[in-house]
Amino acid sequence: MKKLFGVIGDPIAHSMSPLMHNDLFQLYQLDAHYFPFHVKKENLADAIKGLKVLGVSGFNVTVPHKVDIIPLLDEIDPLAKAIGAVNTVVNVDGKLIGYNTDGNGYVRALTNYVHHIEDKRMLMIGAGGAARGLFFSLASAGVKRLDVANRTVEKADALIEECPYEVKANSLSLKDAELALAEYDCVIQTTSIGMAPKTDELPINLERLKAGAFVSDIIYNPLETRLLTEAKERKASIQNGLDMFVYQGALAFELWTGIFPDTERMRKTVEMQLGGKTC
Structure with a gap:
C-alpha cells in the first residue's frame, strides 16, 4: 500500500x-x-x-x-x-x-564548509523564530562563542537566556555588532532582509568583516542576497540557505x-x- x-x-x-x-x-x-x-x-x-x-x-x-x-x-x-x-x-x-530538523539541518550544512566549529567565534544576526532553532542547535553542537545581534537587544537577551545548552554568548545591537565584526570567524544571517521586497537592503554593514571570514545567509531565493554578494567581494567564503533547506x-x-x-x-x-x- x-x-x-x-x-x-x-x-x-x-x-x-x-x-x-x-x-x-x-x-x-x-x-x-x-x-x-x-x-x-x-x-x-x-x-x-x-x-x-x-x-x-x-x-x-x-x-x-x-x-x-x-x-x-x-x-x-x-x-x-x-x-x-x-x-x-x-x-x-x-x-x-x-x-x-531546521537547526540540525543547518549545522550539518555548515560543517560541510566550516570545520571544527567548536573553535569558531560566530555572530548570529536576528533573534526570531528561525534564529532560535539555529542558536539552540549550534549551542548543542559546542560552538566556542555564539553572539546574537538584533535590532531589539532584549529579544537577543531572551534567546540566549532560554537556550537549554551551555554556550558563551553575548547580545549586541546591530551597530555594536558592526563595530566588532572583525572578531568573528562566521556571520550567520537569519532575518528576512535580502528577500523580496527587501532585496537591496543589508541587515548589517560588512565594512569591518574579518579577512577570510565565512558568511552564511539562510535565504535561498534569491540564491545570492546582497549580503552574500558584498561578502564575496570582500573575499569571504559564502553559503546561501539552499544547503539548510536540503x-x-x-x-x-x-x-x-x-x-x-x-x-x-x-x-x-x-x-x-x-x-x-x-x-
Whole structure:
C-alpha cells in the first residue's frame, strides 16, 4: 500500500518539498508520494485530525503552523520542545511525534564548509523564530562563542537566556555588532532582509568583516542576497540557505524512512526548479 507524506502550510503552492521528496521516493524505489496540503490557520486542528485518520506516514510543517501544531501532537522531541517549533512529524503506530530538523539541518550544512566549529567565534544576526532553532542547535553542537545581534537587544537577551545548552554568548545591537565584526570567524544571517521586497537592503554593514571570514545567509531565493554578494567581494567564503533547506529535508526523510538520502541530488533538484528565479 502506497505511503502518504506531505507538507502543510499557508501559502503552500510555492513549496519545493514535494518535488524534492517525490524524486527521492523514486530514487530509492519506495512506494510513497508526497503532497502539498494548503491548511489555513483556523483549520489546523481539523487538518491534523484528518491526516491522522488518513494514516499519513509523516509530514512537514511550514509557516504559519510550526508553533501552533505543538499542542495537537501526541509527543514532541526534546530539541523541538526547547525550540518551541516543529517542522517534521512522524506517524508511529497512530501516534504523531513532532521534531525540528531546521537547526540540525543547518549545522550539518555548515560543517560541510566550516570545520571544527567548536573553535569558531560566530555572530548570529536576528533573534526570531528561525534564529532560535539555529542558536539552540549550534549551542548543542559546542560552538566556542555564539553572539546574537538584533535590532531589539532584549529579544537577543531572551534567546540566549532560554537556550537549554551551555554556550558563551553575548547580545549586541546591530551597530555594536558592526563595530566588532572583525572578531568573528562566521556571520550567520537569519532575518528576512535580502528577500523580496527587501532585496537591496543589508541587515548589517560588512565594512569591518574579518579577512577570510565565512558568511552564511539562510535565504535561498534569491540564491545570492546582497549580503552574500558584498561578502564575496570582500573575499569571504559564502553559503546561501539552499544547503539548510536540503539538509532539513534530508533529516526529515531519514526520520520517515530510515534512509539518509543523496543531498547533492536534492540540491540539484531544487536548483533546477529555482532556475532563473531571483525573488
